Amino acid sequence: xxxxxxxxxxxxxxxxxxxxxxxxxxxxxxxxxxxxxxxxxxxxxxxxxxxxxxxxxxxxxxxxxxxxxxxxxxxxxxxxxxxxxxxxxxxxxxxxxxxxxxxxxxxxxxxxxxxxxxxxxxxxxxxxxxxxxxxxxxxxxxxxxxxxxxxxxxxxxxxxxxxxxxxxxxxxxxxxxxxxxxxxxxxxxxxxxxxxxxxxxxxxxxxxxxxxxxxxxxxxxxxxxxxxxxxxxxxxxxxxxxxxxxxxxxxxxxxxxxxxxxxxxxxxxxxxxxxxxxxxxxxxxxxxxxxxxxxxxxxxxxxxxxxxxxxxxxxxxxxxxxxxxxxxxxxxxxxxxx
Amino acid sequence: xxxxxxxxxxxxxxxxxxxxxxxxxxxxxxxxxxxxxxxxxxxxxxxxxxxxxxxxxxxxxxxxxxxxxxxxxxxxxxxxxxxxxxxxxxxxxxxxxxxxxxxxxxxxxxxxxxxxxxxxxxxxxxxxxxxxxxxxxxxxxxxxxxxxxxxxxxxxxxxxxxxxxxxxxxxxxxxxxxxxxxxxxxxxxxxxxxxxxxxxxxxxxxxxxxxxxxxxxxxxxxxx
Numbered sequence: 001x002x003x004x005x006x007x008x009x010x011x012x013x014x015x016x017x018x019x020x021x022x023x024x025x026x027x028x029x030x031x032x033x034x035x036x037x038x039x040x041x042x043x044x045x046x047x048x049x050x051x052x053x054x055x056x057x058x059x060x061x062x063x064x065x066x067x068x069x070x071x072x073x074x075x076x077x078x079x080x081x082x083x084x085x086x087x088x089x090x091x092x093x094x095x096x097x098x099x100x101x102x103x104x105x106x107x108x109x110x111x112x113x114x115x116x117x118x119x120x121x122x123x124x125x126x127x128x129x130x131x132x133x134x135x136x137x138x139x140x141x142x143x144x145x146x147x148x149x150x151x152x153x154x155x156x157x158x159x160x161x162x163x164x165x166x167x168x169x170x171x172x173x174x175x176x177x178x179x180x181x182x183x184x185x186x187x188x189x190x191x192x193x194x195x196x197x198x199x200x201x202x203x204x205x206x207x208x209x210x211x212x213x214x215x216x217x218x219x220x221x222x223x224x225x226x227x228x229x230x231x232x233x234x235x236x237x238x239x240x241x242x243x244x245x246x247x248x249x250x251x252x253x254x255x256x257x258x259x260x261x262x263x264x265x266x267x268x269x270x271x272x273x274x275x276x277x278x279x280x281x282x283x284x285x286x287x288x289x290x291x292x293x294x295x296x297x298x299x300x301x302x303x304x305x306x307x308x309x310x311x312x313x314x315x316x317x318x319x320x321x322x323x324x325x326x327x328x329x330x331x332x333x334x335x336x337x338x
Numbered sequence: 339x340x341x342x343x344x345x346x347x348x349x350x351x352x353x354x355x356x357x358x359x360x361x362x363x364x365x366x367x368x369x370x371x372x373x374x375x376x377x378x379x380x381x382x383x384x385x386x387x388x389x390x391x392x393x394x395x396x397x398x399x400x401x402x403x404x405x406x407x408x409x410x411x412x413x414x415x416x417x418x419x420x421x422x423x424x425x426x427x428x429x430x431x432x433x434x435x436x437x438x439x440x441x442x443x444x445x446x447x448x449x450x451x452x453x454x455x456x457x458x459x460x461x462x463x464x465x466x467x468x469x470x471x472x473x474x475x476x477x478x479x480x481x482x483x484x485x486x487x488x489x490x491x492x493x494x495x496x497x498x499x500x501x502x503x504x505x506x507x508x509x510x511x512x513x514x515x516x517x518x519x520x521x522x523x524x525x526x527x528x529x530x531x532x533x534x535x536x537x538x539x540x541x542x543x544x545x546x547x548x549x550x551x552x553x554x555x556x557x558x559x560x561x562x
Contacts, residue, residue, distance in 0.1 A: 198394035204473070216524060236388045240395070243386050244362075251362040276386035 010081035016301025019099030020091025026070035027297030056094035085304020088116030089325030097320035126299035142262030143168035161207025170210035193232025209338035374415035396428035437483030459533025505549035
């Protein structure tokens with residue numbers, strides 16, 4: 001799969017910068033879909049969750065190093081870059097601004113166009129590129145986002161989403177409160193769990209809500225239930241809810257391909273559940289390697305390439321970051337399934 | 339595809355007649371109990387779910403549905419009578435409401451929309467006034483029998499005084515009426531609100547109306 005556009009027959013190279021949360025990543029992708037480099041550095045807080053300002057400081061410290069190593073991996077000189085893309089949102093303001101600053105400087109220096117990429121769209125596009133999916137139903141689950149989406153008439157439409165916190169946020173917060181740290185720690189501890197205690201599963205149509213579940217799990221822990229059992233109960237509950245709403249969406253849309261993208265998609269147990277769920281619906285769960293499930297620069301570079309091919313450039317003046325940018329605000333001229 | 343839950347009727351007095359619909363959440367069967375036709379709503383086990391969670395979820399939801407249905411019945415809403423509940427297997431046996439979907443009735447005889455729009459407004463008004471919401475009041479869940487409106491499928495219903503839940507109900511009514519009955523939708527909605535106001539008064543009506551508009555502004559409702 002690559003981009004076939006009449007006026008860009010020559011092919012081009014796109015460099016993408018990801019910096020929405022804890023990852024600063026730089027990817028280099030060719031317009032035929034070949035990923036030449038995908039380098040990143042992840043900010044890991046010593047204690048607690050991600051502090052946006054501290055993450056941004058980390059990003060600005062590693063930026064030049066990650067950029068240099070991505071270019072080195074791609075064996076290209078900076079002059080070969082035809083377009084610079086960056087994640088413009090959604091995400092944490094200070095983190096987004098760091099990536100945007102690097103992108104602007106690079107685009108100006110190289111004299112190439114700038115593209116502002118929606119982070120959620122990028123997760124989907126890299127998934128489609130790597131799996132060859134044409135018209136998938138997508139579950140996007142991460143630390144900051146939880147939604148079910150699919151392409152319809154020029155945009156990714158949101159069929160259902162979380163009404164409060166993201167699924168990943170729920171598990172990260174629980175892990176941090178319990179003193180074991182964010183995901184995948186809760187899932188690792190769950191392996192030693194023996195007894196499952198039911199928690200409130202708040203599902204409404206295709207929407208989910210995790211805040212009540214988090215509170216209930218935390219009070220379960222403080223009431224003396226062993227940590228592995230609580231980890232098992234909360235992970236099983238969260239994944240059950242996600243699988244349930246995805247099944248409802250699958251029954252409604254009758255799609256044949258299912259993609260799970262975002263950091264939480266790395267969970268083996270979640271994949272296993274969804275695999276079981278899709279079978280009777282004659283749908284297929286497509287596999288993406290872990291490297292491209294979490295936040296990465298390659299996904300920004302590839303989506304940037306798609307946008308570049310459709311002339312979706314922005315000027316420096318228009319490149320202000322959009323921390324609340326929603327996926328369904330983006331026009332997807334390349335999206336129509338064949 | 340096999341029929342989930344069929345074996346559950348094996349050792350009972352219920353006889354399976356036919357599957358009516360297979361959904362993501364439950365399978366609906368027509369059954370008979372000593373000759374009387376009934377509906378059996380079976381919340382089938384989900385193989386992907388851990389058995390403890392699966393059982394808990396199905397039991398809770400079955401119980402919730404039975405409770406809200408009987409509460410709705412108590413406040414004068416026409417709902418299917420509950421005949422029997424098999425909680426361990428998560429099955430609700432209820433009256434088989436034989437009638438016509440509201441959408442079809444409206445299509446065939448548009449003049450009747452006056453009555454049913456008002457009835458629906460009063461029904462939802464009563465439910466909301468009593469802290470109850472239906473969760474899915476679409477045309478497929480509204481059946482006309484002997485000139486009377488009956489609401490089915492309380493699978494997504496619950497208790498709440500939150501205007502958000504009430505507005506979500508009304509939003510679904512408006513959207514579904516506009517999509518399946520565009521010609522007279524405007525009239526229908528106006529009469530719906532008149533019925534709703536009769537029960538709840540103009541203050542609540544305005545509050546819910548405002549929230550419906552707000553829900554619609556949220557981009558995520560583009561498709562549904």
